[in-house]
Amino acid sequence: MKKKLFIFFMILTIISILLLAVGCKIQEDEIPDNDNGLSSGDNDNNINSGDNTQNHTHTFANEWSTDKQYHWHASTCEHVLTEDKAKHIFDDNGMCNICKYYSSYGFTFQLNSNNDAYTITGLEDDNDDTQIVLPSSYSGKPVTSIDKNAFKGCDNLTSVTIPTSITKIEQGAFDGCNGLVGVYITDMLSWLNIQFQGNDSNPLDYAKKLYLNNQLVTKLTIPRDLNSFNIFAIYNCDDLTEIIVEEQNATYKSDGNCLIEKETNRLIFGCKNSIIPSYITAIGSAAFEGCKGLTSVEIPSGVEHIGFDAFRNCTDLTTVKIQPGVKYIYDGAFQNCSKLTNIALPQGIIDIRAQAFSGCKSLTTIAIPSGTQNIGQGAFTSCANLTSATIPVGVESIGAFAFLNCPSLTIYCAETSKPINWEDTWHSNCPVEWGYNI
Numbered sequence: 001m002k003k004k005l006f007i008f009f010m011i012l013t014i015i016s017i018l019l020l021a022v023g024c025k026i027q028e029d030e031i032p033d034n035d036n037g038l039s040s041g042d043n044d045n046n047i048n049s050g051d052n053t054q055n056h057t058h059t060f061a062n063e064w065s066t067d068k069q070y071h072w073h074a075s076t077c078e079h080v081l082t083e084d085k086a087k088h089i090f091d092d093n094g095m096c097n098i099c100k101y102y103s104s105y106g107f108t109f110q111l112n113s114n115n116d117a118y119t120i121t122g123l124e125d126d127n128d129d130t131q132i133v134l135p136s137s138y139s140g141k142p143v144t145s146i147d148k149n150a151f152k153g154c155d156n157l158t159s160v161t162i163p164t165s166i167t168k169i170e171q172g173a174f175d176g177c178n179g180l181v182g183v184y185i186t187d188m189l190s191w192l193n194i195q196f197q198g199n200d201s202n203p204l205d206y207a208k209k210l211y212l213n214n215q216l217v218t219k220l221t222i223p224r225d226l227n228s229f230n231i232f233a234i235y236n237c238d239d240l241t242e243i244i245v246e247e248q249n250a251t252y253k254s255d256g257n258c259l260i261e262k263e264t265n266r267l268i269f270g271c272k273n274s275i276i277p278s279y280i281t282a283i284g285s286a287a288f289e290g291c292k293g294l295t296s297v298e299i300p301s302g303v304e305h306i307g308f309d310a311f312r313n314c315t316d317l318t319t320v321k322i323q324p325g326v327k328y329i330y331d332g333a334f335q336n337c338s339k340l341t342n343i344a345l346p347q348g349i350i351d352i353r354a355q356a357f358s359g360c361k362s363l364t365t366i367a368i369p370s371g372t373q374n375i376g377q378g379a380f381t382s383c384a385n386l387t388s389a390t391i392p393v394g395v396e397s398i399g400a401f402a403f404l405n406c407p408s409l410t411i412y413c414a415e416t417s418k419p420i421n422w423e424d425t426w427h428s429n430c431p432v433e434w435g436y437n438i
Contacts, residue, residue, distance in 0.1 A: 105135045117144040130156050136163035146173045155179050160203050164190040171198035180207035189223040196232045208238045224248035231286050238292045240271040283310045301325035306333045324348050329356045345369050352379050375402050392438050398426040412436040
């Protein structure tokens with residue numbers, strides 16, 4: 001009996017010891033961390049080790065550690081702890097007042113070769129903003145350019161704000177940004193001085209709408225200090241109805257809602273409401289290219305040159321009246337004017353250059369005036385509704401495929417046979433009636 005009681009008390013003793021051990025373990029696991037990352041068991045810098053108590057002082061780096069949101073001092077002892085952790089407080093230059101960390105604003109950057117300015121190279125991987133505002137400075141230095149293909153394929157972008165610090169935008173920087181509906185700027189002179197490097201460098205190629213200090217630009221005011229006009233800064237700005245130049249500008253003037261070079265009287269740029277003044281000597285390259293809403297135009301007699309792509313892609317243009325005096329119609333001058341139904345070419349024209357009327361699919365007849373010497377390659381290609389073209393004696397050369405893709409066309413030539421300098425493919429198998437009396 002005594003033996004049984006002894007065994008019973010031994011079992012109770014073992015169970016009690018086990019329960020006590022589990023309770024201590026639970027209590028130890030439930031001790032919370034304090035605010036500065038120190039374990040609450042480390043109060044007064046005491047580190048418990050068995051029955052011995054050792055004194056320990058945590059040490060922290062003098063330099064700040066940072067991420068995009070916070071700064072802190074990291075521990076330099078064997079414990080993984082932080083001290084003074086807090087959110088950044090940024091100034092107007094994007095620098096934290098406390099730790100001097102610079103915000104990237106969600107962009108990636110590259111320092112230029114002179115180490116004095118940054119180029120924006122794209123968006124950070126986690127930046128899914130649709131309305132982006134480009135910074136004017138980064139890490140204490142100005143941001144002056146946007147790299148080639150920087151935002152290529154960012155079709156979720158709806159607006160972009162360009163700071164005055166930007167002086168150059170590389171080719172393809174906004175390629176494929178089909179969702180853009182607005183470009184925002186704060187200074188017109190800075191915008192007009194940007195060097196746009198080729199196709200899709202200007203976000204206006206997609207947005208079509210330019211906002212100056214949050215106001216839609218319908219009246220283009222050329223500042224007095226602008227001495228070189230880059231037409232691609234305003235190209236595709238569909239809402240322009242008025243063009244004026246500040247009187248103190250030494251290079252340009254405005255007349256008839258046209259931007260005109262003072263020294264040469266060359267028309268540099270026009271809009272949908274332009275009326276070309278009689279004293280104009282030339283229509284500059286791309287002067288009206290892509291001008292939406294331009295329905296008719298009269299070229300005065302003083303104009304000798306209609307420049308490259310001058311009216312290209314004016315898809316609302318239906319009527320063009322050219323007064324005698326024009327001698328040269330340059331490459332692509334009226335290309336893709338798809339609603340142009342009639343154009344009378346006056347005597348005195350010498351050259352009709354390559355693709356000058358290509359894609360004018362509403363044209364039905366064309367009469368080349370006597371005195372014309374050259375018709376360029378593809379000059380009337382893809383004029384799908386062209387049924388009649390007359391060519392006088394004396395045309396010295398006609399380029400290859402001048403009448404390509406004109407399926408309904410018959411060509412009437414005053415020459416009795418093909419002159420030697422006409423390309424063999426000039427008529428692209430359209431029927432030709434030789435010896436026609438014009």
